[in-house]
Amino acid sequence: MSAEPTGHVMWSPDPIRQRLANHYLEDVLALPDDAPRVELRDGVMIVVPSPTFGHQTIGNLLWMWFRQNAPDDMFIPGTAVGVAVGLRDSLEPDVLLLRPPVPTINHFFLPEQVAIAVEVVSPGTKRRDRFEKPSEYAAAGVSHFWRIEQDPVHVYAYDLVDGRYELAADSDTELELTMPFEIKLPIREITP
Structure with missing residues (x-):
């Protein structure tokens, strides 16, 4: 019997699209609710650090x-x-x-x-x-x-x-x- 992973996997940007700098505002708007805040810079998603x-x-x-x-x-x-x-x-x-x-x-x-x-x-x-x-x-x-x-x-x-x-x-x-x-x-x- 194998153990199936349970729980939620945290969101992160798609590494291929990041490398291609292929993100748009629509992609940010479509992020899941649990995604961190991000900024776009020339099509690359930059995670905004959590403020103190x-x-x-x-x-x-x-x-x-x-x-x-x-x-x-x-x-x-x-x-x-x-x-x-x-x-x-x-x-x-x-x-x-x-x-x-x-x-x-x-x-x-x-x-x-x-x-x-x-x-x-x-x-x-x-x-x-x-x-x-x-x-x-x-x-x-x-x-x-x-x-x-x-x-x-x-x-x-x-x-x-x-x-x-x-x-x-x-x-x-x-x-x-x-x-x-x-x-x-x-x-x-x-x-x-």
């Missing part, structure tokens, strides 16, 4: 701050949704501030719907969050990008100018900006 508790807390507190302070007729905050930057490219920011309408069934939004894309930097995502993602968001035309460093919490806010991000403001005490709305964000309010 501190990382999640910063993102959740920023989402709440946006929810309470952004004009609700002009902006809607979101988390765990993507930005479709092409048929074979997507990004999964930690927090988004979206322009309505925002259909509740969407997993991906177009770059022109994104008012602010936010990345919280963790040890495993430093290079991608500091160097790669800003250039990808800029190339897609996302008008504002924020990078949040941890320990201590420090926010860097960038505006898109002539296809590149320029630092608009940064602070570890209070972030003040005029775009995309009048912002006075006390950093302590997003600090775990």
